Every structure is written in structure tokens, then in C-alpha cells.
Amino acid sequence: MSEPHTVTAYDDELRWLSRRLSEMGGIAEGMVADSLTALINADTALAQRGISEDLLLDQGEREIYEKAVLVIAKRQPMASDLREIIGSIRIASDLERVGDLGKNIAKRVISIHTMAQPKKLVRGLEHLSELALTQLKEVLDAFSSHSAEQANSIRERDEEIDAIYTSLFRELLTYMMEDPRNISACTHLLFCAKNIERIGDHATNIAETVFYVATGQQMTVDRPKDDDSANIVADPVE
């Protein structure tokens, strides 16, 4: 944001949107971190906290929608202001979805850890979680600093998450084939892994929005895609 508007109340409204969105980002990030830690450490109390925080994100999204609609009606924004307001709406939706995915992971923590030897199975998800969380953190930084460059590098890195997700998919499939008693936990873990991969996708969406808000240009279409799990089949046991 360069110079202030002639109408200062307009600046206040834009600042409100940006601040509320940062708050949402903080909550989403904390919630995902809690859910993943809960998953890895079998901490059901922490998982419960993650579940309850989802409400705050739903509320944040609603407030941002209402405010953005009101600002559009009142100010008829143009150029960078318009892009910023439309961007706020999109990012709020992405963060709300991230919250839903985090909540879904938290809900599974309890089921997963009632089963035998989950620790070994869970370990595979640690690296994926770290990556997704880093993506989320950095995209929120890129948003607050309006950095198109940072947004660009975040999107590039989504490829790595997709690749790890594909290999995890294989690994969990193998565990299930080894011992049918693993099926229940592994199925939950597969959903967790998918959720984490989706969180990475939302971080990418946010990066694309940040890039558009900052530059007025859409990112190029050829987004890196390395999620090959759709092609994996388990060989039938002889």
C-alpha cells in the first residue's frame, strides 16, 4: 500500500481486512501444527484443542466476507485496492478449508492411537507435516509482505509435498498388505496424509492469490504437479 487514501476511513477498512486475515492465518497455522503434533505424539488433549479452534476460522471467514462486500458496496474499489479485497475473500476461504483439514486430522488422532504399533506408521508423516507447515508459514509471510517473489517460490515447492505424499501412499499400502491388523490405522493415516497434501495445495492457492494481488498478473498455468498416487495399484497377494 503506497500513499494513504483521501478518505482515511477507506484505509482503516482495508487495514481491518488485512489484520483479520493475519489473525486467521495465525489460528490456521497453530491449529494445523497442534493437529500434526497431536498425531505424531498421540496427544489426544491437544487434538481436542485443534478441533475446537475450527470455529474461530469459520467465524473469521464470515466476518471477512461481510466486511469485503460492504467495502465493495461503499467504496467501489479499483486496481490494487480491488485486487486486495478480492484476494482477502479468496484467502479467507483457503484458510477456512485449511482449518477443516486440520480439524479432520485431529479427529482421527483418537482412532489411530487406539490401535497397535501406530508409532512406526505415524513416523512417515512427520516429514510431510513439516513441509506443509513450512509452506503455510511462508505463504502467510508472503501475504503480509505482499511479496510476489516469495509467493512464486512457495508454489514451486508444492511439487516436493506431492512427491512425498505419493511415496507415503505406497508405504502405507505395503503396511496394509503385510498385516491386515494395520488396515484401520493405515486408512486413517492415508486420509491424514491426503489432508496434509491438501493443506499444501491451499498454501499454493494462497501463493497464487498473493502473486495476483501484488502484480495484477496471474501466475503461469503450468503449475508443478507430482502427485502420482492416482496411478498406484496394489498387486494382489498370491
Next chain:
Amino acid sequence: MNMMSEAATEKAVNAPADEPVIKMRGKDVCVFYGPKQALYDVNLNIRENAVTALIGPSGCGKSTFLRTLNRMNDTIENCRVTGDITLDGEDIYDQAIDVVELRARVGMVFQKPNPFPKSIYENIVYGPRIHGLVRNKAEMDDVVEKSLIRAGLFNEVKDRLHEPGTGLSGGQQQRLCIARAIAVSPEVILMDEPCSALDPIATATVEELIHELRENYTIVIVTHSMQQAARVSQRTAMFHLGVLVEEGATAKIFTNPDDPRTQDYITGRFG
């Protein structure tokens, strides 16, 4: 006349199908009011059958530029125009140009509706009559009806054509002025803040009219309402302190302008 048709042929031959046709061309246009310079080397092309919006803060030169396009500046004392302005390739400041004929080809609608203090019928038929476009009553009736239909006013006034034009509402008066401008079959219509004295409903009817007229006319509109420029135009030119800052597709100018001055002006940040 010969020159005009030659220029028209050249235009048709040189323009490939998807390339926009340039109706009017301003090259290095400078305008001086006495010693004071109001416009500095403006280079702006006006596309045919498109609406070009001129925007910018008060005193930026947008109305001055508009007025150079049909030599309305001639009526202002001490006003001097340099550079070239062409209509279909023909220099409109040429000695040989008949200014009255030029203004028939490049019509104008003003900020405040200014119907003549005569009947609706007489308001419209005045121009065609002095230009010798109508010869008898039947032709006059015809031009009145057609112009009013084009201006979207016919149904509202058809039963009171011989009542004074000044008795109409503001929005109707402005559409009457547009009908009057259309009556002489102009090629270009210049509009200087045509809606600034109108309420939102009347503004909407005029904007709807501009949208329809675009198919057959080239329109240049000066407006203080950024939203109006964004709604009605395909091309937008931004002026500031007598300089053309930026010209481009309206969709681009209002979502992602190149020049920071345009950005500041349209987002309401001008100091």
C-alpha cells in the same frame, strides 16, 4: 469530399480484420490558453465504433483535448492548438475544412442538458435543416422519429413532440440532446460529462444508450466518475497536468494500471 473518400479507401485497405480502425488521430497535440499551456504533446488515437473514456483530475486537460476534436476551442479567445488532429486521415485544422461540416461529423453533448428553447420536434430538426439533409415535412418527421428512437426517448415523448424541450426531465433533456446530435448523422460523438447533472436512473438510461450507440458511432466521453468510465468504455486515457499519462484497454486500466499516477487517481489517493 474527394479527399475524404480516398482516405476512407486507404483505411479499408490498410486495416486487417482484427486490427482496430483508428477514426481520429491526435499527434503531438499542444493547446495554449494565451501564454498558459494546457496540453503537452498528446498522442492519442480514437478507435472506430468504440467508446474511449478520458479521465483525470480537474484541470488535467481532458476536456481541452475533447474540444480539440471538433474545434470547439476555436470559440475560445486566445486559444491556440498545435500538432495534428485527423479524422479518417484528414487534417481537421486544415484551412480548407468547413468547421460547420466538421461539427456535423463530430457531434457534441455537454455536461448540462441544453435543449434549444423550442419544441422537441424543432430541437431535432434544426441541425438536419441547416445542413440541408431534409427537404420536406415527410423527411423531417422521419429524422425526428428515427433520432428519438435511437436515443431511447421516442416512446416517452411521441405524444408531445410540439411541446417545449425544456419541459422534459433532466435525463430526458440529455437524451434529447443526444437525439439532436444524432439527427445530423455524425460519425463521432463527443460527450463532456454527460451524466454529471443527472440522477442515477437517468444516468443508467444514458449509459445504456451509449452502449447501444457504440455499434454505429465512435464515442469519446469525458467523465469524473471512474465507475462510469469503467462501465461504458472499451479504451481509457488518463490525463494529469496536461499530459497523457496512460492509454489502454479499460479492463486493464481499472484492474492493473501501469502508471502509478493512474493507480493513485483511480484508487482515490490523489493529494
